[in-house]
Every structure is written in structure tokens, then in C-alpha cells.
Amino acid sequence: MRTTTLTTHPNVQIRDQLATEYADIYTPEALAALGFMARLGDKQKRLMDERMRRRAARIRERRPLAFLDPEALIPGTTIRVGDAREGNFIGAEIPLDLRRQWIQGTGPAAKPNAPIESSLRNVAYALLSGADGWMFDGEDALGQITAMSLDNQRSLKRALARDPLFLEVAEQVAGEMNTWARGFLGREIIADWRTQLDRTTVIFRARGLHLDDRHLRVDGRSFSASIVDLTLYVVNNYRALQQRGASLVLYLPKIQTAEEAGFWNHLLSALEGHLGLAEGTIKTYVLVEQLEATFQLMEIRAALGRHFVGYNTGRWDYINSVCDANCWDPGFVNPNIESILMTYGYMRHYEDRVRRAVNTPDTNGNCALWQGGMEPNIPVGSQQGVASSMDKARAGAVREQQAGASGKWVAHWKMVHIVRPVWEAAGEDNQLGRSFPPLGYTEEDAANLTLLEPAPRTVRGARNLLSVALQYGNAFGQGMQAAALKPADFFGNDDILYLMEDMATGEIRVSILWEWIHKGASLTEDDPETGLKAGDLFSAEVFLRLLDEEYAKLLAAGHRDVHEKSKTTTLPIARAIVEAYVLDPVKLPWFIDLLNINLNNTDLGLARQRIADYLAAFKAQGMRITENLDTAPPAGR
Structure with missing residues (x-):
């Protein structure tokens, strides 16, 4: 490996000349934090080894997933499983700028092989979209060729610092967005582009624990992409966010167990301590993308404690996890992907468990947010095709709002103003505390999480x-x-x-x-x-x-x-x-x-x-x- 070895942190090696080329990201403060956080890499590797061992054992023993023993402690914590389920833990109060998240958009802040001006356009579209929040993705939606993970960090840092180049790009993008809106919606969507930039809560999704960073090694060994993403984003941006009174918010993907959530909690607390931030400053949503996590929802909430603000219910990743967790079972065979909607069999029960988990109060009476699933449509096509797809998008949003979601995701900025009216009509900032039956932990509850229903396979x-x-x-x-x-x-x-x-x-x-x-x-x-x-x-x-x-x-x-x-x-x-x-x-x-x-x-x-x-x-x-x-x-x- 061609590396730059850091004299101040000789255990950290950065490939090629990236330490120099991205000196604005690998700042002395960021490198010091990476050196501090490097000691936690071995625990990440152990947790991932344990994932593979659990998976192999289930396949070998042909054993389905099960709920935890209520008398046991959540591994790596002092929290009893039964206490977590009953809400006997201290969670987070929802910050002001997260209380209304009707629409969150998602997408990366960088483009492949593109100049910084082009990548900054991604951020401008997001922050001018009218979305309540935007999850800038470092994981599933961000390309990883060349140094894109660093380009992503650079775009976000310059945008959050309101760099003059970003402001120049944003002004141009605002005009383009209004031109589209006049033609499609019959009205402009941006009155004052400078004010609009501060409307959207910035959220960052780090890469999952199962991934390694492509540019940095520690003591010559591959190193966790989660720790790198968390450290670089927080260190480079926490001051700019705090100066605007904005929360520091992350999405955490691919968590499978409460023990892994507890490890994330340790990472967050360690970084907060290193930077002199109060514990719980960093707020986190958890994407419920893994079947195993659905068996441990309250336990995950408890393990993340003051950092946790909400769950998100995706679709594709979750279906994949159900498929993978049942790869040993010859009787578990999915139908066409088009049939596996959120109202289908095991998906319906998955969503129901998340709804109940967020509305179970903690010791202080705090509930959590539930952000609904992804709307992948883009309003580009024939008049008939767009009209039909937009009707379906709005109907899906209505279903989620009525089911108890505080908001949903969209994958393209043009969808914000198409779906947002569903929540505007409902009027409530969120659905915290809406009454639902408590979670059950019976054999039937477990079986419902892999429930198949008749559907085509063609x-x-x-x-x-x-x-x-x-x-x-x-x-x-x-x-x-x-x-x-x-x-x-x-x-x-x-x-x-x-x-x-x-x-x-x-x-x-x-x-x-x-x-x-x-x-x-x-x-x-x-x-x-x-x-x-x-x-x-x-x-x-x-x-x-x-x-x-x-x-x-x-x-x-x-x-x-x-x-x-x-x-x-x-x-x-x-x-x-x-x-x-x-x-x-x-x-x-x-x-x-x-x-x-x-x-x-x-x-x-x-x-x-x-x-x-x-x-x-x-x-x-x-x-x-x-x-x-x-x-x-x-x-x-």
C-alpha cells in the first residue's frame, strides 16, 4: 500500500497523497480524533466476526431468529432486556429541529469524477428542496470509486460553512428549481433562497459496521468505515451546525443487534468526550433494515439511550435481510419483488413492531420518531405515467401517515412538494405518543415476522x-x-x-x-x-x-x-x-x-x-x- 504515515499519529496510514489532497478533510483536529477513535476498531471487527458466526450457526442448525431472554443483560451494557422492553431507560428528548420531519430526502453530496461545483449542486438541490430534513448519504447511495467518500465530506463541509462557491451554486440552482416548479406545479417553490438553505435539517448517514474504509488503515490493517465517516463528519461540521442552532444528526444503517447499537453508543460518547461535547449531543435515527433488529427494537432504543431519536422503515434492505436470515429454510420463498409491499405479510408485521416500539415511552415519558419508507418515484415521463405514479406516491404517504408515521422519505427533490401536502393536511408536527398496543414477544409474534402470503412468481x-x-x-x-x-x-x-x-x-x-x-x-x-x-x-x-x-x-x-x-x-x-x-x-x-x-x-x-x-x-x-x-x-x- 502506498501510504502517507502521519508523524503525529503513526498508527494511522492514509493511501497515496490523499492526506495532502484532502487536507481540508483530514485536518489536524480530524486526524487527532481518528487517532483517538482508532482504539475502537478491534471491537468493530469482533462484532462483525460474531455476526458471521451467528449466521453460520443458524444455517447449520436450521434455526430461526428468536427474541432475547427478558432476564438477560443486553450484551455490552448493564441494561436488562426486560427493562428495555418496559421503557425503563433514559432516552432522548426530541430536539426542536427534528420535531417536524414530514418529508426527508436522501441522496449523496458528491458525483463521480466531478468538479466540486457539480457535487455542490447536489447539496443545493437538497437544502433548497423544501424537505424538513435531508439525509446526505455516505453509504448505499454514495459511489465509492476513486475518493468519493472524501468528496462527499468535502461538499458537506463547504456547504455547511456557507462557502462562497456553495452560495454561488445555490443561487443558480434556486433559479433552475423555480423554473421547473412553475412548469410542473404552476408556482415557484423558493421565495428567498438564502433563508431556504437554513430550513432543512442536515442529517448524515455513515457507512455500516460491515464495511471498511477504502483510504485509511490503522497499524497496517483495514479499518471501520463507520468510525471514519462518523469522525470526519462530526469533527468537520459540529461547530458550523452549533453556530446555527442546528442539531448534529446521524442515520445509523444495518444494525442487527442491541449489542451493535450499544457499540455505536460507545463510539458516539467517545467522540463527544474527545471533542468536549455533552453526552447525547449527537442524535441518531436507526434504519431498521435487518430482521434480527426487529426482534430487539426496544433493546436497541435502550442501548443508544440519549442519542436515539427515531427509527426508519425502509423496504429493499429489510426484504433482503429476511431472505438472508431464512436462506436455510426451503419453505421460505419470496414472490415477485413487486408484490412485497409494506402491506405484505412479514412487511406489515415489521412495520407494526416499529410503530409500537417508538410509541413506548421511556422513564421520562419520551417517545421516539418513526420516519416512513422510501418513495423512489421521479416525476419525469409521460403525462399519464407521471400522473399515475404520483397518485400512487400520495396514496402510499396517506397510508403511512394514517398508520402513525411522523414523516417519510423521498429519493428525489422534485417529490418533496408532491408528497408533503399529505402531512400538511394532517397538520400535526409528529405522532409522538399516539397510543398503540405494547409489543408482544410470543411465538406468534416471531412467526409473523417471516409470514409469507400467496403472490405471483413469474x-x-x-x-x-x-x-x-x-x-x-x-x-x-x-x-x-x-x-x-x-x-x-x-x-x-x-x-x-x-x-x-x-x-x-x-x-x-x-x-x-x-x-x-x-x-x-x-x-x-x-x-x-x-x-x-x-x-x-x-x-x-x-x-x-x-x-x-x-x-x-x-x-x-x-x-x-x-x-x-x-x-x-x-x-x-x-x-x-x-x-x-x-x-x-x-x-x-x-x-x-x-x-x-x-x-x-x-x-x-x-x-x-x-x-x-x-x-x-x-x-x-x-x-x-x-x-x-x-x-x-x-x-x-
């Missing part, structure tokens, strides 16, 4: 899964982890809208395809095009035929849908990854792992070797390869 559904999985893998390789996608058969059909998708869409699509093949899933409908009949198995042979056909469509697609350069570089690698993941009888824990080890690589032969090495390491040792292979030390060193 060749059309398989094509959609495959086409989007291939496109997403290709977009990831190009540095666009957030991408507007739809199945290739609908390219050119403006009645079918593109949806904003991120890493989760790739994860769930390959997981369902794996499930169909390795559990002997049968189709529910005839398919005249292939000649397959209802009752036929979705076999590896069927998958390979559809893979060839869907891949050919992408090769033939225009540049708008599939960049020409990618057809001979990242698209073949995306195909190799999808094929390897889906066909291997061993269910891999993360699709993103195979994508990450091939970032900045366009050599198909090298990609195949890296895929093979990953599979071999995982099968032999249960070990995930999570580091940047382009900068890793040679084997044996």
Missing part, C-alpha cells in the same frame, strides 16, 4: 429482478450507487417511470433470484415467450437463459440507459458478479462485497479471480474480504 418478475440487478451492478462500478433504473423491456416507454435505486435494490434482487434457484421455487403463471408453465421450476438453466437475454438487451440499449463505455468495462463485471452470486449454492451475506472488491477495476479476468478468491475465503473460513484490494499489503506482510 418469468416477468425474474426478468425484472435480473435486468435491474445487472444495471445496478454496472452503475455501482461507474460510481453511481444512486441511479434511476427500470427493467430493459421498458426502456423507451415513458408510461413506466424510472425509479431512484441504491445499493439495497441490488442486494434484494440477487437474493430473491438465489432463493428461487436453490429452494426449487416454482412459477405461478404460464409464460408464452419462454414456453414455461405454471408449476415449472425456476432452475439454474432458466436463470442462465434469462441472463443471456437480459444482458443482450442492455448491450443493445442506447447511451441514455446504458453508457456505451460501460458495455466493455463495468457491465461484463456486473454480469460475472450477478452470475457468481446467484448460482453458488452457498448464500453470500452481501452482494456489495463482490462489487466493492472490484471498484476501479475494468479487467474482467481480474474480477473473476477476485470473485473466486472471495468465495474461497468465505467457504473455507467464513471470512468476508472487505478491504480495498488495490491498496492492501501483499499477502504475508
Whole structure:
């Protein structure tokens, strides 16, 4: 690894010349904090090893997930499980700027291979959108090629500091947004762009505990991306936020257990102590993206204590986790992804548990926020297509508001003013304290979290899964982890809208395809095009035929849908990854792992070797390869 070793913190190494090129991010204060936080990296690695051991044991023993023993202590804490469930812990009061979060947008603050002015446009669109909050993503929606994680940090720092370049960009973007709004909404949406910039609560999503940073190592070893993201964001921005009276807020992704939540609590408290901030200064939402977490919701709240303000209920990541947690069960087979809505079987019960968990008061009577799921639509297409999709978007928002959500997510700034009126009509800032029955912990409650209901499983559904999985893998390789996608058969059909998708869409699509093949899933409908009949198995042979056909469509697609350069570089690698993941009888824990080890690589032969090495390491040792292979030390060193 070509590194810059820091003389003041010799245990921290930064690759190439990034310490100099990003000296505005790797400031002396930030480096001092990273050196301080580095001591916590070993605990992160232990927790991730324990994840893999738990997973392997469940698969080996064919054992479903279960609730914790109410008499036990939450591991790593002094909190009794039963006390957490009853609300016998001290949580957080909701800060003023989080009490009304009707609409939160989400997206990255950086673009691939783009100048700073271009990335700053992302931030300007977000902060001028009219959203109550914006989650600037460092994880699922942020590309990771080159130094994008640092570009993301740079854009946010300059925007929050109200750098003159950002203000220049924001003024221009405000005019463009008003031009769109006059045409689409019949009115302007920004009266005073300077004032509007301070309206939206800034939130940052760090990368999950399962990921390693691509640029920094500690004592020559790979190091937690979570700790890097948390440290750089907080150190570089807490003063600017506090000067405006704004809260310091994070989203924490991919937490699986209350013990992991307790580790996050320790990270937050350690950094607060290092910076001289009061404990609980940093507020956190938790994305409930893992089935295991749904068995421990009150325990997670209690473990995060004064830092915790709310939960978010996503869709794709959660479906993927349910699929993965039941990979050992031949009777658990999902239908078409289009059927698994928030009202479907296990999703309905998942949402219900989150609703009850946030409205269970703590010792001081404080409840928590529930931010609803993602609206991925973009209002771009035919008049009929846009009208139909917007009606569905509003109907989904109405359902969530009536169910008790304090707000929801949108994936594109144009959706803010389309969905926001649902909450404006309701009028209440939030739904804290709304009465719901307490959480149950019976065998029936556990079974409901994996409840399947009859729904189609079709060749059309398989094509959609495959086409989007291939496109997403290709977009990831190009540095666009957030991408507007739809199945290739609908390219050119403006009645079918593109949806904003991120890493989760790739994860769930390959997981369902794996499930169909390795559990002997049968189709529910005839398919005249292939000649397959209802009752036929979705076999590896069927998958390979559809893979060839869907891949050919992408090769033939225009540049708008599939960049020409990618057809001979990242698209073949995306195909190799999808094929390897889906066909291997061993269910891999993360699709993103195979994508990450091939970032900045366009050599198909090298990609195949890296895929093979990953599979071999995982099968032999249960070990995930999570580091940047382009900068890793040679084997044996």
C-alpha cells in the first residue's frame, strides 16, 4: 500500500497523497480524533466476526431468529432486556429541529469524477428542496470509486460553512428549481433562497459496521468505515451546525443487534468526550433494515439511550435481510419483488413492531420518531405515467401517515412538494405518543415476522429482478450507487417511470433470484415467450437463459440507459458478479462485497479471480474480504 504515515499519529496510514489532497478533510483536529477513535476498531471487527458466526450457526442448525431472554443483560451494557422492553431507560428528548420531519430526502453530496461545483449542486438541490430534513448519504447511495467518500465530506463541509462557491451554486440552482416548479406545479417553490438553505435539517448517514474504509488503515490493517465517516463528519461540521442552532444528526444503517447499537453508543460518547461535547449531543435515527433488529427494537432504543431519536422503515434492505436470515429454510420463498409491499405479510408485521416500539415511552415519558419508507418515484415521463405514479406516491404517504408515521422519505427533490401536502393536511408536527398496543414477544409474534402470503412468481418478475440487478451492478462500478433504473423491456416507454435505486435494490434482487434457484421455487403463471408453465421450476438453466437475454438487451440499449463505455468495462463485471452470486449454492451475506472488491477495476479476468478468491475465503473460513484490494499489503506482510 502506498501510504502517507502521519508523524503525529503513526498508527494511522492514509493511501497515496490523499492526506495532502484532502487536507481540508483530514485536518489536524480530524486526524487527532481518528487517532483517538482508532482504539475502537478491534471491537468493530469482533462484532462483525460474531455476526458471521451467528449466521453460520443458524444455517447449520436450521434455526430461526428468536427474541432475547427478558432476564438477560443486553450484551455490552448493564441494561436488562426486560427493562428495555418496559421503557425503563433514559432516552432522548426530541430536539426542536427534528420535531417536524414530514418529508426527508436522501441522496449523496458528491458525483463521480466531478468538479466540486457539480457535487455542490447536489447539496443545493437538497437544502433548497423544501424537505424538513435531508439525509446526505455516505453509504448505499454514495459511489465509492476513486475518493468519493472524501468528496462527499468535502461538499458537506463547504456547504455547511456557507462557502462562497456553495452560495454561488445555490443561487443558480434556486433559479433552475423555480423554473421547473412553475412548469410542473404552476408556482415557484423558493421565495428567498438564502433563508431556504437554513430550513432543512442536515442529517448524515455513515457507512455500516460491515464495511471498511477504502483510504485509511490503522497499524497496517483495514479499518471501520463507520468510525471514519462518523469522525470526519462530526469533527468537520459540529461547530458550523452549533453556530446555527442546528442539531448534529446521524442515520445509523444495518444494525442487527442491541449489542451493535450499544457499540455505536460507545463510539458516539467517545467522540463527544474527545471533542468536549455533552453526552447525547449527537442524535441518531436507526434504519431498521435487518430482521434480527426487529426482534430487539426496544433493546436497541435502550442501548443508544440519549442519542436515539427515531427509527426508519425502509423496504429493499429489510426484504433482503429476511431472505438472508431464512436462506436455510426451503419453505421460505419470496414472490415477485413487486408484490412485497409494506402491506405484505412479514412487511406489515415489521412495520407494526416499529410503530409500537417508538410509541413506548421511556422513564421520562419520551417517545421516539418513526420516519416512513422510501418513495423512489421521479416525476419525469409521460403525462399519464407521471400522473399515475404520483397518485400512487400520495396514496402510499396517506397510508403511512394514517398508520402513525411522523414523516417519510423521498429519493428525489422534485417529490418533496408532491408528497408533503399529505402531512400538511394532517397538520400535526409528529405522532409522538399516539397510543398503540405494547409489543408482544410470543411465538406468534416471531412467526409473523417471516409470514409469507400467496403472490405471483413469474418469468416477468425474474426478468425484472435480473435486468435491474445487472444495471445496478454496472452503475455501482461507474460510481453511481444512486441511479434511476427500470427493467430493459421498458426502456423507451415513458408510461413506466424510472425509479431512484441504491445499493439495497441490488442486494434484494440477487437474493430473491438465489432463493428461487436453490429452494426449487416454482412459477405461478404460464409464460408464452419462454414456453414455461405454471408449476415449472425456476432452475439454474432458466436463470442462465434469462441472463443471456437480459444482458443482450442492455448491450443493445442506447447511451441514455446504458453508457456505451460501460458495455466493455463495468457491465461484463456486473454480469460475472450477478452470475457468481446467484448460482453458488452457498448464500453470500452481501452482494456489495463482490462489487466493492472490484471498484476501479475494468479487467474482467481480474474480477473473476477476485470473485473466486472471495468465495474461497468465505467457504473455507467464513471470512468476508472487505478491504480495498488495490491498496492492501501483499499477502504475508
